[in-house]
Amino acid sequence: MTQLDVVIMGQTYKLACKEGEEATLLQAVAYLDEKMCVIRDAGKIKGNDRIAVMAALGIAAEFLSTRSPDGPLSGMSLAEVKAQIVAMHTVIDSALTPQENLF
Template identity: 70%
Template sequence: MTQISVNIMGQAYTLACKEGEETALRQAVAYLDGKMCSIRDGGKVRGNDRIAVMAALGMAAEMLSARAPDGPMSGLTMAEVKQEITTMHEALDKALGPQEALF
């Protein structure tokens, strides 16, 4: 196992991966960082945990759309998939909103 140091939204992390997989892990980190920074910079979501959930949902929808051509997102255009993701984000904001007052 190899350890690499990365930054996600300015936070340092040390991650372990198998020998030879460092480049792939760095690419995954860069992709995640880009998604999370985009959500953060949009200004609608606060809190790193909520930003991470939103990024994960978006990435999961992308993956499911690509992997299952006959799945729940089949036949949708990319704009429609993005609208579905936006709808999920809004539902999460509504559900998680009351928790903001706890912190």
């Protein structure tokens, strides 16, 4: 494990990551810092904890709306893929239910 000192919204944090993953962690820190600073600078939300929650919600929304570029799921967002999986489970579960009564 490697430890890095990073700064998010002016506050220093000591974070640990696996060897070789330092660059990815630093990119994530920079992205989060940017999102949080934009929210803070807008002045509508006060308190670092509230700013962090709003940034996390924004990042989660971005993640869920990301679309797959290739393959059978191309053009679908992660949320749409999850909905399709739930629908498939429902169909499979309803098809298997009558078989359970046989035993």
